[in-house]
Amino acid sequence: MSYQGKKNIPKITSDRLLIKGGRIVNDDQSFHADIYLEDGVIKQIGDNLIVPGGVKTIEANGKMVIPGGIDIHTHFQMPYRGTTTVDDFAQGSKAALAGGTTMIVDHVIPEPGSSLMEAYDQWRQWADEKACCDYSLHVDITHWNDSIKQEVDNLIKEKGVNSFQVYMAYKDYYQMSNSELYEIFTFLAERGGIVQVHAENGEIIAEEQARMLQMGITGPEGHVLSRPEELEAEAVFRAITIASQTNCPLYVTRVMSKSAADIISQARKRGNVVFGEPITASLGTDGTHYWSKNWAKAASFVTSPPLSPDPTTPDYLNTLLSSGDLSVTGSAHCTFSVSQKAIGKDDFTQIPEGVNGVEERMTLIWDKAVTTGKMDENMFVAVTSTNAAKILNLYPRKGRIAVGSDADLVIWDTDSLRTITAKTHNSVAEYNVFEGMELRGAPLVVICQGKIVLEDGNMHVTSGVGRFIPCAPYPDYAYKRVKARKQLAVLRAVPRGMYDGPVSEFSMSRGGTPSASARTSPTKQPVRNLHQSGFSLAGNPASGHGLLRKPI
Amino acid sequence: MHPSAKAFCNIQLTYPSMVVTENWQQTSERLLIKGGRVVNDDQSFFADVYIEDGLIKQVGENLVVPGGVKVIEVNGHMVIPGGIDVNTCLMKPYLGTNPVDDFLQGTKAALAGGTTMIIDHVTPQPGDSLLDAFECWQEAADKKACCDYSLHVDIPQWNETVKDELELLVHEKGINSFQVYMAYKDVYQMSDSELYEAFSFLKQLGAVVLVHAENGDLIAQEQRKILGMGITGPEGHPLSRPEELEAEAVFRAITLGNRVNCPVYITKVMSKSAADTITQARRKGSVVFGEPITASLATDGSHYWSKNWAKAAAYVTSPPLSPDPTTPDHLHTLLACGDLQVVGSAHCTYSTSQKAIGKDDFTLIPEGTNGVEERMGFVWDKAVAMGKMDENQFVAVTSTNAAKIFNLYPRKGRIAVGSDADIVIWDPNSVKTISAKNQQSASEYNIFEGLECRGGPVLVLSQGQVVYEEGKLQVQQGTGRFIPRKHFPDHAYQRVMFRNQGKEAVTRGMYDGPVYDVVPTPKYITPAPSAKSSPTSHQPPPIRNLHQSNFSLSGAQTDDNVPRRSGHRIVGPPGGRSNITSLG
Secondary structure, eight states: OEESSSSOOHHHHTTEEEEEEEEEEOSSOEEEEEEEEETTEEEEEESSOOOOTTOEEEEOTTOEEEEOEEEEEEOTTOEETTEEOSOOHHHHHHHHHHTTEEEEEEEEOOOTTSOHHHHHHHHHHHHHHHOSSEEEEEEEOOSOOHHHHHHHHHHHHHSOOOEEEEESOSTTTTBOOHHHHHHHHHHHHHHTOEEEEEOOOHHHHHHHHHHHHHTTOOSTHHHHHHSOHHHHHHHHHHHHHHHHHHTOOEEEEEEOSHHHHHHHHHHHHHTOOEEEEEBHHHHHOOGGGGGOSOHHHHHHTOOSSOOOSOTTHHHHHHHHHHHTSSOOOBOOBOOOOHHHHGGGTTOGGGSOOOBOOTTTHHHHHIIIIITTTSSOHHHHHIIIIIHHHHHTTOTTTSSOOSTTSBOOEEEEEEEEEEEOOTTTOSSOOSOOTTTTOEEEEEEEEEEETTEEEEETTEEOOOTTOOOBOOOOSSOHHHHHHHHHHHHHOOOOOOOOOOOOSOOOOOOSOBTTBTTTTOSOOOSOOOSOOSSSOSOOOOSOTTTTTSOOOOOO | OOOOHHHHHHHHTTOTTOOBOSOTTTTTTEEEEEEEEEEOSSOEEEEEEEEETTEEEEEESSOOOOTTOEEEEOTTOEEEEOEEEEEEOSSOOBTTBOOSSOHHHHHHHHHHTTEEEEEEEEOOOTTSOHHHHHHHHHHHHHHHOSSEEEEEEEOOSOOHHHHHHHHHHHHHSOOOEEEEESOSTTTTOOOHHHHHHHHHHHHHHTOEEEEEOOOHHHHHHHHHHHHHTTOOSTTHHHHHSOHHHHHHHHHHHHHHHHHHTOOEEEEEEOSHHHHHHHHHHHHTTOOEEEEEBHHHHHOOGGGGGOSOHHHHHHTOOSSOOOSOTTHHHHHHHHHHHTSSOOOBOOBOOOOHHHHGGGTTOGGGSOOOBOOTTTHHHHHIIIIITTTSSOHHHHHIIIIIHHHHHTTOTTTSSOOSTTSBOOEEEEEEEEEEEOOGGGOSSOOSOOTTTTOEEEEEEEEEEETTEEEEETTEEOOOTTOOOBOOOOSSOHHHHHHHHHHOOOOOOOOOOOOOSOOOOOOOOHHHHSOOGGGTTOOOTTOOOOOOOSSOOOOOOSSOOTTTTSOOOOSSOOSSOTTOOOOGGGTO
8 A cells, every 4th residue: 555645644635545456346347447436435446547746546456346245134123122232333334344334224023003204214313323434224114004105205205215025924013914915015015115015924933832842942053944945935925925916026124044045046936036045144044053052152143034944055055146036135134142032041932033144145145156156246245235236226236346336445355364252343242143263255445435444354344434325216227127017918808799688686695794706896786786887998999909018 | 326336246246265254143253364464554464354343352363262253364465454534525515515425324325435434624604603603514414424433623714713612622522623715705715814713722721733735815816817817617716716825825825824833633634736846844843734636646637628517516626636637646756755744535426417516617617526436546556556655655644744743653553452443444456447437426427437446445344344345345334433543643733742842031120211202103003924024104102201211232342432413313311311391
């Protein structure tokens, strides 16, 4: 590192940076070029750039320069039964930056019954105070009614939120019925939102939990026993079905098992618009630890859906990530201390759920997918950054090294080797679920908003500099296909003569149940309406005789 | 009865070699089928079959039989176990009207098609007693049925009284199969929790769970949407029930079955995707059975778009026929390779005037298609004659597998000594054109109208009596017997029994470290899943527990020598908390 000018004071020039001799790696190509940054934005890319004097220069020496990572799934400072997760926005975003992630997308979780807007404001306030890197927010829809509709509408139109999570688990709490899911999907599809689902069958889980406790299984192993992976796969299948019916793009958060990933990849092969998000934990470790004799260690792995006890799962998920069947990676970073986890020491259903992973995410994918030859460096950029930016409609501002993009960059050292341990990680949690793993690849320099935040192993972060990045609705990446299909999916009635034959006598009121008919008959009264002609020509009969089926 | 005799006589003429000796009426108790090729599900062999008192007494060559028995010379034709149709609805009421084919008409049609036993669905309404409904069905069938029958009982809703009745039905009434519904929202539909309970309970009883698999919630939404678009005709039926809703429910039912470790039987497999879901689950080891029906095996859903309302309405059944015309072929392939096991008919016929109840609203059209008579013929025509399936597999899917799953084997579904004398002489070469004009069923429309079908029965024996011969039925109503079925059929339950191994808790030292103190509000007292990761903003602050003080993490940690980072409050710190003020 050297300063080109002699008189310049670093403070003044910190807004201007030249990265020299790096190999720029985007999701589509890699090339050698210098990058000039000013005011937090990439101003020039190319060889022999003409830059003002006195610019601080970073010699990349042929190392990879990649767009900063986007962790699309975090839970920093999440309230939980009177306490909060131990990593707040400051600690969490610091850990993110240390791992090469320059933007996080956190989940706003309103209490069922409370206002989404208030929760959103609360989260904004927390994050604006403390975040060290740019952030966006997902809002979780924890209950559904007309006033929520209005709030969702406002959030999309005015607050820069385009993604909403719904839950298929947590019975009697967050869980939505199929009908509600259908309505939410329809509603969001009309407004260009992304539906994220927590996919697990909550009803069966409730039954299984009761059964496990009754069998005397109260430890963390009960968590995974009561939430077997097929319940995840089932819910993913159902969510895809509903999304397909409503022609709505679907985003499955936390893909934890092979079977769930398979369902997503099968659906994509059939043409469904669905994105899968494996998390650091599912890509890096497995659920065998739930049987650890050390309660605190076992409990630290508790998250939902649980890690699969099948030890071949991480490898499999990395393969699907490499092939493009899974699209983005998050961390679902949600850390509780041992004493918080111990709320459930006598009952696994009470253990607060969440694992760490925001710091390890990029390194882990490099180690498990790129060094093993599954994935190339461009795909690495795609799954750690670009695809997330596309889905959230932040591209090309984020997720790409291009003129005009935000100056969130990482110089990636492919050779560094380090051992993950709770001793040295930036999270406050006592346990690290990746404890002891040796991982290759790490950020050498991290630049966030045009400023160096990690250099020579030292972090220089400032709380509160993180900006909220609004996400616009109708991201092309998800909605282009959906829009095209909408035009094809016009259903038409068959024009046919009125049936004027005899009609059997029938009674609708049988034992008080109005539709003994069994026919799910919606409200419509079966009384003959003699005024209504059953005959009407809809559409063009000449072309309307064929089967007008919805595209997949 | 329809004038079917004429058409059948023509077919009969091609078999001049078949001779039936005179005086059959006197000797009807004793019968010898001579020179036939006995086809069971496992092998085919040439043998004579001697029948007495409705039972098969001898199978073999050169049998020693009493004099004066009626001899049927079949000259090398196939002798197969009579078909078992596992799914009929001959009495399913709809808004106060009953199907046009009752137990008499329906069983006549069955026998004319080579089916010698039916299993009908008892369909009580929500709130009705299962037991009463069962007795009502049994009474009607005993009066009218011309062939042996058994009954499935549908469970319209789940509650405590139902449990007692189920127990009674299984242990005293000889019922071992019950249907649950995932569709028909607010009427028959059960939630996942109820299904879980029902599956668990039925498994204990050793019963087979039949599932009507469609996602009722989504159907209700789609129906509203379709009606809102002004689509009121029968085409709205398949549009509001796309096949992925069937596949979704099948997937869910199988998941439930796996969790409970309970065999699952999917009735009416109508689409490729549902069938594929079953196939995949079987590959993974799930105990699941799939039942395509005559309609899904022989026709498709393109007819819903027919300009003739009455014709379109005749095809309305649930799940609907798939508009994809390659569906029947695909289902036959799966049937041939064993991924689907049993063929039913779901025969439930309503007249056009009954169907017209829904003339202005497709959701009110009574559901059901014909197929009991055509069932075996179409499997032969589309699977065996096409080279997909051999004759033994034909016997398996039309008869033997059903007998095994529902615990009727080997009394039914096999030609063996001691089995019931329900036997069909099958002619693989007969050709007939299906038409409502010459069918046994009383319905005006036949959904297979105009289709040519190769293969059919020449002669049908039920309980050792010739009931169909040379295109003529000789039946007597009320001769059908109720066949009770025992619980825990081996075919479904043997594997399940082996899988019934318990899970064990990990024996580990008690966690005695610090615990973040949560004041339990009533909401959190029960071990409900709702308690998980629940952020409550209005929770009272935790009360310090001053009695709990010992701290030790079992197992060495890499950071043991590092002091705990703060950022959270430790209620019981290492070494205990000394707080003098609390003593005062």
